[in-house]
């Protein structure tokens with residue numbers, strides 16, 4: 001089974017979706033470790049409950065972005081992963097780090113990229129008067145939230161939507177498309193070449209997913 005290391009900073013509901021899908025056999029991977037840069041990330045509990053090794057590494061213990069990323073890489077490499085999955089990992093990574101995992105690191109971002117890179121995406125989508133919002137899974141490249149997109153799922157923005165209600169709808173989409181993307185990667189049906197993502201023989205699951 002492909003070895004996967006998951007990086008988190010928070011609640012870890014996407015991690016939970018990956019754990020659940022692998023337990024039920026829909027996702028054929030082995031989550032070797034979960035690493036958080038926040039000590040109190042609830043995702044660490046989720047990992048422990050699933051018997052997955054966990055690590056906490058704080059950027060505050062390092063004097064530069066480079067040294068933190070170096071230590072993070074050292075930790076990840078102990079598990080020789082085929083894939084690194086960013087699941088709500090809220091730290092910007094150095095170019096060198098992203099280059100080490102080029103084509104082997106996925107991220108999920110709560111917007112229809114290239115719209116709304118960065119933070120507070122739900123609030124910004126509402127403020128911009130968008131009629132549609134959603135989530136993107138993409139390969140990680142050096143530029144923040146700019147790597148090749150693999151799949152997006154969309155939802156309508158209704159007039160009564162708040163950042164919270166929109167986040168809820170987007171989360172439900174995330175929990176569907178992230179395990180799906182990881183399973184495609186595990187089956188070598190998504191590949192990466194020269195900064196582009198290639199999808200092989202993939203049938204998209206439902207409308208609203210592109």
Ligand code: GAR
Pocket residue numbers: 008009010011012013014015043087088089090108109110118171174
């Ligand atoms: C998710 O909505 C994910 O898309 C977002 O953080 C949340 C993590 O939730 N990621 C980013 O904003 C990355 N820049 P989770 O901890 O419950 O999986």
